[in-house]
Amino acid sequence: MNLHNLRDKTEQVNFQKAVKQGLGRQQGLFFPDDITPLANLDALLKMNLVDRSTEILSHFIGGELSKQDIHSIVSKAFTFKAPVKQVTHNINALELFHGPTLAFKDFGARFMAQCLAQFKVDGRITILTATSGDTGAAVAHAFFKMDNIDVVILFPKGKISPLQEKLFCTLGGNITTVAIEGDFDDCQALVKQAFDDQALKDEIGLNSANSINISRLLAQMCYYFEAVAQLNEAQRKDLVISVPSGNFGNLTAGLFAKALGLPIKRFIAATNENDTVPRYLLTGEWTPTKTIATLSNAMDVSEPNNWPRIEALFKFKGWSLTDLGYGTLTDEDTKKALLELDNLGYLCEPHGAIAYHELTKQLKNHETGLFLCTAHPAKFKGSVESILKRDIYIPEELASRADLPLLSKQIPVDFKQIKNLLLSL
Numbered sequence: 001m002n003l004h005n006l007r008d009k010t011e012q013v014n015f016q017k018a019v020k021q022g023l024g025r026q027q028g029l030f031f032p033d034d035i036t037p038l039a040n041l042d043a044l045l046k047m048n049l050v051d052r053s054t055e056i057l058s059h060f061i062g063g064e065l066s067k068q069d070i071h072s073i074v075s076k077a078f079t080f081k082a083p084v085k086q087v088t089h090n091i092n093a094l095e096l097f098h099g100p101t102l103a104f105k106d107f108g109a110r111f112m113a114q115c116l117a118q119f120k121v122d123g124r125i126t127i128l129t130a131t132s133g134d135t136g137a138a139v140a141h142a143f144f145k146m147d148n149i150d151v152v153i154l155f156p157k158g159k160i161s162p163l164q165e166k167l168f169c170t171l172g173g174n175i176t177t178v179a180i181e182g183d184f185d186d187c188q189a190l191v192k193q194a195f196d197d198q199a200l201k202d203e204i205g206l207n208s209a210n211s212i213n214i215s216r217l218l219a220q221m222c223y224y225f226e227a228v229a230q231l232n233e234a235q236r237k238d239l240v241i242s243v244p245s246g247n248f249g250n251l252t253a254g255l256f257a258k259a260l261g262l263p264i265k266r267f268i269a270a271t272n273e274n275d276t277v278p279r280y281l282l283t284g285e286w287t288p289t290k291t292i293a294t295l296s297n298a299m300d301v302s303e304p305n306n307w308p309r310i311e312a313l314f315k316f317k318g319w320s321l322t323d324l325g326y327g328t329l330t331d332e333d334t335k336k337a338l339l340e341l342d343n344l345g346y347l348c349e350p351h352g353a354i355a356y357h358e359l360t361k362q363l364k365n366h367e368t369g370l371f372l373c374t375a376h377p378a379k380f381k382g383s384v385e386s387i388l389k390r391d392i393y394i395p396e397e398l399a400s401r402a403d404l405p406l407l408s409k410q411i412p413v414d415f416k417q418i419k420n421l422l423l424s425l
Contacts, residue, residue, distance in 0.1 A: 001014060001015040001032060001060060001061045001062045001064060002014060002032070002033040002034070003015070003018050003030040003031060003032050003033065003214065004030070004031060004033060005024030005025055005026075005028035005029070005030060005031075006024075006028050006029050006030075006031050006308050006309070006312055007024065007025070007026040007027070007028030007029075008024060008025045008026055008028055011024045011025050011028070012033075013030060014064055015061050015062075015064050015065075015214070015215075016064055016119055018030040018213075018214045018215075019112065019115050019116065019119070019213060019214065019215045020116070020119065020125075020207060021207065022195070022206075022207045022208035022209075022210075022212060022213050023192075023195045023208060023212055027192050027195060027196065029212055029305070029306070029308055029309055030214050031309055031312050031313075032060070032214075035060075035256070035259045035260065035313075035316065035317075036059070037259070037260055037261035038056070038059060038260050038261050040055075041261050041262070041263075044056065044225065045225070045228060045229040046229075047229075049078055049081070049082070049222070049226050050071070050074050050075050050078055051071075052222070052225055052226070052229070053074045053078060053219075053222040053225070053226075054067060054070050054071040054074050056221065056222060056225060056260070057070050057074065057218060057219075057222070058070050059260075060218055060221075060260075061218070065118065069118055072114075072118070073111065073114040073115060073118055074111070074114075074222075076110075076114050077107070077110035077111040077113075077114045077219065078107065078110070078111075078222070079099075080098045080099045080100075080106070081098050082094060082095065082096055082098065082107075082223045082226045082227065083095050083098070083230070084227055084230040084231065084370070085346070087341070087344055087346045087356070088344065090363070090367070090368055090369060091356070091359060091360070091363070091368075091369040091370075091371070092231070092235075092368070092369070092370050092371075093346065093348070093352065093356075093370070093371055093372075093373050094223070094227045094370055094371070094372050094373065095373045096223060096372060096373060096374055096375075097373060097374065097375050097376040097379075099138070100141050100397060101134070101137035101138045101140075101141050101167055101168070101397065102137075102167075102375060102376035102378070102379055102395060102397055102398065103134035103137065103138055103374060103375040103376070103379070104134070104220070104223070104250065104372070104374040104375070105134045105135050105137070105138030105139070106138045106141075106142070107219045107220055107222065107223060108138070108211065108215070108216030108217070108219040108220050108249075109135070109138035109139045109141075109142035109143075109209060109216070110138070110142045110219075111215055111216070111218070111219035112142070112209055112213060112215040112216055112219070113142040113143050113146065115215050116146075116149070117146065123148070123205055124148050124149070124150065124204070124205050125148060125149045125150070125205040125207055126149075126150045126151075126152065126204040126205055126206050126207070126422060126425060127139065127143060127149060127150070127151045127152070127207050127208065127209050128152045128154070128191055128194055128206060128207075128208055128422065129151070129152075129153055129154070129191065129208050129209045129210045130153075130154045130155070130184060130187035130188045130190070130191045130210060131153055131154070131155045131160070131168075131184075131187070132155070132156070132159075132160065132184040132246055132247070132297060132298045132299070132300055132301060133155075133160045133161065133164045133297050133298035133375075133379075134164065134298050134374070134375055134379070135153075135209070135210060135211075136153040136155055136160075136164075136167075136168045136169075136177070137164065137167040137168040139151060139153060139168075139209040140153060140167075140168035140171055140175045140177070141167075141168070141171075142209075143174070143175070143209070144171055144173060144174065144175055145173055145174065146174065149174060150174050150176070150204075150425045151174060151175045151176065151209075152176045152177075152178065152421065152422060152425070153168065153175070153176070153177045153178065154178050154180050154187040154190060154191065154418070155177065155178070155179060155180065155184075155187060156179075156180055156182060156183045156184050156186065156187055156300075157179035157180060157181050157182075157410060158179075159183060159184070159293055159297055159300065160297055160298075161297065161379060161380050161381075161382065161383070162382065163378065163379050163380075163381055163394075163398050163402065164297075164379050164380075165406065165408075166398070166401045166402055166404065166406070167379075167397070167398060167401055169406045169407055169408045170401050170404035170405065170406060170407060171407070172407050176409070176421070176425065177407065177408040177409070178408060178409050178410070178411050178418070178421070179408045179409070179410045179411070180411060180412070180413060181410065181411070181412045181413060182412075182413040183290075183291040183293075183300065184291060184300055184301055185288075185291050185301065185302055185303050186413045188210075188301075188303070188305065189413075190413065190415055190418050191208060191210070193415045193418075194206060194415070194418065194419065194422065195208070197419065200419060200422065200423070203423070204422055204423065204425070206422075210247070210249075210305065211247055211248075211249025211250075211252070211305065211306055212305050212306070216249060217249060217252055217253045217256060217306075217309075218253075218256070219253075220249065220250060220253030220254075221253045221254075221256045221257045221260070224241070224253065224254050224257035224258075224262055224264070225257060225262055227241075227370060228262055228263065228264075231368065231370075234368075235368040236263050236368075237263070237368075238265050238364075238366055238367040238368060239263060239264050239265055239367070239368050239369075239370060240264075240265055240266055240267075240268065240325075240359065240362070240363055240367050240368070240369050240370070241254060241264055241266075241267050241268070241369075241370045241371070241372070242267075242268040242270050242325075242355040242356070242358050242359035242362075242369065242370070242371040242372070243267060243268065243269060243270060243355060243371075243372050244270050244271075244296065244299060244351040244352060244354050244355040244371075244372060244374055245269045245270060245271050245277065245299065245304070246271070246274070246296075246298055246299030246300065246301040246304065247301050247304045247305050247306055248269070248277065248304040248305070248306040248307050248310060249305075249306045250372065250374065251267060251269055251306075251310065252306045252309050252310055252313070254267055255267065255310060255313050255314075256313070259313060259316075259317055265367065266323055266324070266325060267324060267325065268324075268325035268326065268327065268355070268358050268359060268362055269281075269324060269325065269326045269327075270326075270327050270328075270329070270354045270355040270357070270358040270359075270371075271299060271326070271327070271328050271329075271354070272292075272294040272295075272296045272299050272300070272328065272329055272330075272331075272334070272350075272354060273292045273294055273328060273329075273330060273331075274289075274291055274292055274294070274299065274300055274301055274302045275328040276288045276289070276302050276303065276304065277304060277307060277326065278326040278327065278328050281321060281322075281324065281326050282326075288302045288303045289302055290302065294331055294334075294350075295331045295334050295335070295350040295380075295383050296334060296350035296351045296354055298351055298374070298375065299351060299354070325358070325362050326358075327357075327358035327361060327362070329354045329357055329358070333357065334350050334353055334354055334357070335387045336357075337353035337354065337356055337357035338350065338353040338384065338387050338388065339387065339388065340356075340357075341353060341356060342388050347377050347388075347392065348373060348377060349373075349375055349376070349377040349379065349380045349384055350380060350383065350384075351373075351374050351375060352371060352372065352373035352374060352375075355371040355372055355373075356371045359371045376395060376398075377392055378392055378393065378394045378395055378398055379398065381394060409421070
């Protein structure tokens with residue numbers, strides 16, 4: 001698999017180097033030189049998740065890893081289901097929260113961890129990543145106790161849910177968590193500063209497990225195929241998928257799946273009030289504003305990292321951005337969407353509710369809709385119970401950590417202090 005840096009096309013890397021390096025020069029994202037559609041789609045859709053994902057990833061990655069190695073990686077990473085549940089006669093939910101940290105990020109983080117284990121990297125690796133809620137837990141658990149890997153996770157202090165925080169800030173060991181006195185974009189900026197410091201990168205073997213890492217996105221492609229495999233032939237003909245979007249990695253993965261030939265008619269990018277992309281699609285002007293704290297905190301991102309990949313993919317495929325649906329929801333409308341879903345007998349949380357709402361607005365009568373449920377409702381227990389006026393069940397994955405002490409450090413938005421911390425590990 002050959003990839004290039006979107007900001008410096010002279011930087012060419014293979015899959016292994018892209019996974020190890022994370023970001024390219026000038027903070028550029030790696031993007032595949034070619035995306036060849038799959039030839040045997042009908043046969044693939046009849047396979048189970050692990051076997052199908054092995055075929056898809058082997059097709060994408062090429063000969064760098066044997067099919068046997070990829071099967072081993074996938075079978076260790078994808079140990080949980082991604083079921084499609086019917087909500088109305090023409091709308092379904094893809095549940096991506098059945099992994100160990102109850103969020104869709106488990107797919108990408110566990111795949112990346114197993115890739116690095118397969119590569120048998122020499123020397124120590126330091127993974128630095130920013131999280132707006134769910135990435136932190138998925139990365140922490142995926143890499144917990146792995147030999148020769150230190151993980152440092154930055155998150156905005158007071159801006160993730162208490163149970164999200166408990167899930168990854170109570171591990172210790174090779175996992176260091178840092179509450180930054182700012183918002184997610186501040187955390188992301190600190191990560192980018194670290195990647196710009198070549199001496200620091202070389203000294204600590206710096207890498208990132210955010211969706212800027214191409215391995216994360218390739219893993220996430222696989223559950224779009226899994227979703228379509230669970231639909232009947234009639235439902236596949238006019239399929240519209242609504243994606244709750246923050247850093248836009250999830251939507252990027254879905255678009256990669258479409259580029260491989262998965263029959264998706266169109267996508268909807270559903271955001272909260274951090275609406276940089278919807279405004280850009282409407283006006284053609286990229287004007288990020290200060291991040292707003294919302295009920296759907298994992299989407300509180302005003303400068304989404306993955307957008308350059310989406311524009312590059314549309315250009316590569318000759319698609320028009322005017323075909324990409326979009327929509328923005330306030331917290332009040334998010335609450336109404338949650339209540340509407342609950343009245344339909346489906347328990348959801350703010351991020352999925354936003355995707356559902358935008359899908360209902362834009363879905364045509366003859367189309368089938370699918371919206372992504374990216375996290376378990378219990379991760380947002382306080383807000384969901386307040387909105388629905390009833391108690392919700394807490395899975396053991398959360399309950400077992402709820403009373404453990406937080407182990408996080410607290411640091412202002414100061415790169416010098418972050419650098420010192422990284423060097424001290």
